[in-house]
Amino acid sequence: MLNCIIVDDEPGNTRVLRKMLGEFCPDTQVMGEATNAAEAEKIIRERSPDLVFLDIEMPYGNAFDLLERLMPVKFEVIFVTAFNEYSLKAFKYNALDYLLKPVNIPELQTAVIKASERLRLLDSNRQLTNLLANLKQPDTRLHKLAIPTMGGLLFIPIDTITRCEASGGYTSIYLKNGEKVFSSKNIKEYEELLPASTFLRVHNSHIVNLLCVRKYHKGRGGTIEMEDHSMIEVAIRRRNEFFSRFGL
Numbered sequence: 001m002l003n004c005i006i007v008d009d010e011p012g013n014t015r016v017l018r019k020m021l022g023e024f025c026p027d028t029q030v031m032g033e034a035t036n037a038a039e040a041e042k043i044i045r046e047r048s049p050d051l052v053f054l055d056i057e058m059p060y061g062n063a064f065d066l067l068e069r070l071m072p073v074k075f076e077v078i079f080v081t082a083f084n085e086y087s088l089k090a091f092k093y094n095a096l097d098y099l100l101k102p103v104n105i106p107e108l109q110t111a112v113i114k115a116s117e118r119l120r121l122l123d124s125n126r127q128l129t130n131l132l133a134n135l136k137q138p139d140t141r142l143h144k145l146a147i148p149t150m151g152g153l154l155f156i157p158i159d160t161i162t163r164c165e166a167s168g169g170y171t172s173i174y175l176k177n178g179e180k181v182f183s184s185k186n187i188k189e190y191e192e193l194l195p196a197s198t199f200l201r202v203h204n205s206h207i208v209n210l211l212c213v214r215k216y217h218k219g220r221g222g223t224i225e226m227e228d229h230s231m232i233e234v235a236i237r238r239r240n241e242f243f244s245r246f247g248l
């Protein structure tokens with residue numbers, strides 16, 4: 001469901017658009033309206049919409065002034081405007097969508113579908129950006145993991161771990177040097193301990209270091225080939241999350 005806000009200084013236009021969205025775009029929900037840039041800024045900051053239908057010219061500042069104040073925006077924008085087709089080419093060039101007044105129903109539906117798809121891709125790219133940012137930032141946490149073994153504790157640098165595999169209530173931990181460490185903790189505990197920025201549980205039995213992934217092989221859920229050439233099954237329900245980590 002896309003949470004939407006409509007910004008237009010003409011209440012009649014807002015009523016028509018709200019009705020059209022309700023009838024022809026069932027995956028949308030109008031969560032607020034504004035008649036000027038000041039109102040729009042307030043409601044957008046308060047409600048964090050997915051999609052904003054934005055008139056170009058309005059009291060107390062135009063759409064571009066508003067967007068400049070809100071940067072960086074985390075929502076999609078569909079301009080609803082009376083501008084002619086030549087002016088609108090600029091919006092197309094910058095990948096911004098628009099609707100000409102009076103709004104055409106098929107064009108409205110197409111614009112909403114495109115916005116939904118862009119949001120999905122944006123979310124994937126944001127996750128990848130966060131991953132890369134986390135890798136670049138200095139980490140003040142400990143960089144070693146204490147592994148309880150039969151003989152005591154073994155301290156292993158986290159960045160040497162390539163993957164973890166469940167063995168009943170225990171866990172086998174594989175290292176980059178080819179060593180295998182057997183731990184008395186279960187895999188769920190390691191899912192919580194290992195940094196989510198670089199490790200992902202791709203199956204009930206497997207956690208992988210994303211930096212050690214070499215290749216993905218297609219299949220029902222697919223199979224990951226690691227840099228050590230081990231093959232890891234991916235659960236169907238985990239596949240999309242795995243893809244999203246790489247911006248897919």
